Amino acid sequence: MLAGLALLTFLSRGIAQEGWSGDVDLFALEGGQLTLTPLAQGREQAEIHRSYELRSGVPVAWTMECHYDRRPSRYNTFALDLFSIQTEAGLETYTLAPDPKGLEVRLVRRLSPANGARKEEVLLRHTLTSPDEVWSKVALRVVYDGDRTIRLSMLSPEGGVRHADIAVQLGGRLEGLLSLRVKFTSGRMSSTFWTEPTIHFPYKSLGQVRLLRSARRSDGTLVLYLSQPVNLSRAVALVGGRETRVAYGETLREVILPVSSPSGSGPIEVRISGMETLDGPVGEWQTSIERPSAEDRSGLIISEIMIDPPTVGPLARVPYVEIANRGTAPVDLGRVILRCRTTAYDLPPVTLSPGGYAVLHSSQHKLPQESIHTLPMDHFPSMSGSFALSLEWRSGQSIDRVVVDDRLREPGLQREGRSIERIESDPPQWRYSTTPTGGTPGAPSLMRPYETLAPGALVVSELMLSPESVGEKYIELYNTSSQPIELEGVHMSFRNSPDGSYSAWPLVVSPYTLPAKSYAVLTPYPPALERLYPLCDPSTLVERIDFPSISPTYSEISLIARADRTTIDQVVYRRQWLGDTAADRTRHSLERVSPQADGTKKSAWRRASEASRGGTPGRLNSSSTESGSEGTWPDDPHLSYEQMMALLPLYGELATLELFTLEGQQIYRKEGREVRPFIEKLQDGKAPLPTLIIVVRVTFTPPDPDFVPLTYSGKWVHAGAM
The missing domain is CATH 2.60.40.1220 (Immunoglobulin-like)
Incomplete structure (x- = not known):
């Protein structure tokens, strides 16, 4: 289909040199990556294009990668025009693009007639189940077999490989014009890049991985x-x-x-x-x-970056870059350059000893600590937005490279006044400094790496989003694992509509260890929960004044591990799942029936029972169906003594106690909260009864229509004092 064109390979050269025209000054091409330059600031869109000759009957393929910090939208998106056909009805253009909400990848045929309105037809689509994750790294390919089939393929770490085919009849004069059109906002232009679109001709497959x-x-x-x-x-x-x-x-x-x-x-x-x-x-x-050379093993790394320094204190208004020598030999920094974006900066000719640190900063600023090995530079990079920072030998060989963008920054945490520190781990992690001064220039980081968590290790087990007062809201978390979990290593991501943008929120603002098989309840005002729910364990309550603005109508919530951005739990909250009436939908929480239940499905949630006062913060849910757990509502209506005693702390308000003589005469009857204390008196021989053999019967009224009534019956000996 393409005449005289082999595989178009794009190297780290100027984009105009690669044959592109249009807004070439708004794009930069380095290492095959296509990014927007600072000249694009204040603009809303840009376009580059290149033409090529087409020929029918020859297979051809187009490939590119997209990397978005979150899914494309109407104002942050792209469209790749692959080719056009001039027909009697008008000009047909085949375009690869997301839908306006970033929920699909589409191949669209657009007809532009000489007279009349333009028409669009979606030929192929891939719907994305986790669009924000997929768009962070996705490879796209369109293949025309030269006859009558077009295939749209995509590859992503979340979705794997997917294909979709359609039969088409390409009739008319073919025109080759590869055009990339992008829309962007200033806030997201630096956190987005693409690989340069590539044409394969003639196409059989991409061949072996080389x-x-x-x-x-x-x-x-x-x-x-x-x-x-x-x-x-x-x-x-x-x-x-x-x-x-x-x-x-x-x-x-x-x-x-x-x-x-x-x-x-x-x-x-x-x-x-x-x-x-x-x-x-x-x-x-x-x-x-090849085995690494001595230069490869130098051990130099970028270990800390201060982009937005604090306004007060010893590090006030001093941006800096810290480098460390993790090797076993001294390094002459005069042989090394620091590169920010595409600009190279010479380093002072000093020797950095093994285990040593050097702090690079502008000579216009001063770091007061005398113990710090500071290296003032007359020319120091301006670090803002997203950028790449690297150390290189003067020979051009790379030593270390860090890309500072939203993938490196920690979601939901304050950025201003704190450096980003590299934590020794495998692979390395970057964390915002927790020191009071805002950073640790010239010294090792004092922070530990975040722990990796398996999916399902921490789950959202209960949500109270429609209480009578804002202070009574809460989010209950449950550690399903056999190990304690540090909650500062997890953040929450939520949005309040299916096509809305996600917001990030840290679970805690100070270190908090959640023991294995335990609950944590995040709430704006813990005393309110202690007052409303007497059975609540106060030790599970975590005060969060800045409670997230989760909608009480609809919300999608994810728990994400900071160590590797793994999603460890996903839930959906819908107010209508609470019931049909306004009374049903207020003063009641949604309880997860089991930590293993799919939290995005209605079947995973039930309204908390009236007997539990509409919620069970910090304890087993009233609607739990978790098999094998103490205190859950059994399927067998006949209770053992152990089951009855396990249910009393949870469902005491639903209990009725009756005492009978062996002849069947009723002696005592207690209900609700009086049951448990009276049973304790019976066990201690302190009940107002003489010594005798009695029949003890305890019944539990079910908290849900789907549950069966439960009954315990047994003969006890009361050794009374009467």
Whole structure:
């Protein structure tokens, strides 16, 4: 279909040199990544295009990657025009683009007649179940087989590989015009990039996965740059015979192996199994890389970055970059340059000892601490928005590189007045400094890495969003795991409509350890819950004055681990799930029937019972159906003594106690809250009864129509004092 064009390969050259025209000054092309330049600030859209010759009957494919901090919207989106056909009805253009809400990937045919209104038809679409996650890294490809079939394919870590086909008849004069049109807002333009659109002609498949180059970073990780996007969700790697985890770099073509190189000599063998491309499973993939040189093992890293310094204190108004020598040999910094975006900055010719730190900052500012090894620079980078910061040898070889964007920053936490510190972990983590001064320049970080959490380890177990007073709202969390969880390592992401934007909220503002199999209740005013729910354990209540603005009508809520941005729980709250009347929908919480239930489904939730006063903060839910848990409502209506005693603390208000003689004469009857204290007196021999054998019967009225009434009956000996 394309005449005289082989695979168009895009290198780190000016975009105009690659044959593009249009708003070329608004785009930058580096390492195959297409970003918006500072000149685009204040603009709302930009377009670049290039033409090529088309020929019918020849297979062709178009590929590109998209990287958005969250899903595209009407004002932050793109459209890639692939080709056009001039027909009798008008000009048909085939375009790859998201829908206006970012919920789908679409291939659209647009007809522009000479006279009349323009018409659009969606030929193919992929609907996304987790659009914000998918759009953070997604590879797209459109293939025309040269005959009558077009295929739309996508690859993402969340959704894997998906295909959709349609039969088309391309008749008319073909016109090759590849056009990328983007819309953006100033707040998001720096956190978005694409890979440059690529045309494959003639197309059979993308072929075998090839290693284009490899690099070793100063933190001991290997970066493999591959010839095409890959899915790593099931991948396992062996490096020098050692099994290691596999992670993505900035794009789906970059694979990071977070291990130190094995000792020895000669090339290092790398084997990866379980990878998948847009063309299917790869099988076992192997390559070998050269063992790192002395320069590769220098150990220099960027260890701390202060972008928005505090306004008071010892670090007031001083942006800085801290570098550390993690190697075993001194490093002459005069041989190293600091690069911010595309500008290189010379470092002072000083020697950095092993284990040492150097703090780079503008000579116009001063860091007062005498113990800090400071390196004032006459030319220091202006760090704002999203940018790449790297250390390089003067020879051009990379030492370390950090991309500062929304993927590095911690969602929901204050950015101003605090540095971002690199935490020693595998792989490295970045955290906002928790020190009172706002940073630790010239010294090791005092923070620990966030712990990784398995999906389902922490869940939202109850939501009270429609109380009588705002202070009575609460979110109950439950640790399902056998290990304690640090809640500062988890944040909440929520939105109040299916097409709304997500907001981030930290679960806690100070360290809080949630023990295994325990509850934490986040609420604006704990005393209100203690007053309303006498059975509530006050130790589970966590005061959060800045309670999130979750809608009491509809909300989607996710718990996300900060360590690796893994979503560990997802729930949906709908007010109509509480009941049909206004009385049903106020003063009652939604309780999750089981921690394992799918929190996005109505079947996972029930309204808290009246007997529990409309909620069970910090204790087992009144509607729980969790099998094997003490205190849950059994299916068998006949209770054992152990079951009855376990249910009393939870459902005492639903209990009725009756005492009978062996002849069947009723002696006592107690209801509700009087039942449990009277039973304790019976057990201690302090009830107002003589010594005798009695029949004890305890019945529980079910809190839900779907539950059966429960009864315990047994003979007791009361050794009374009467």
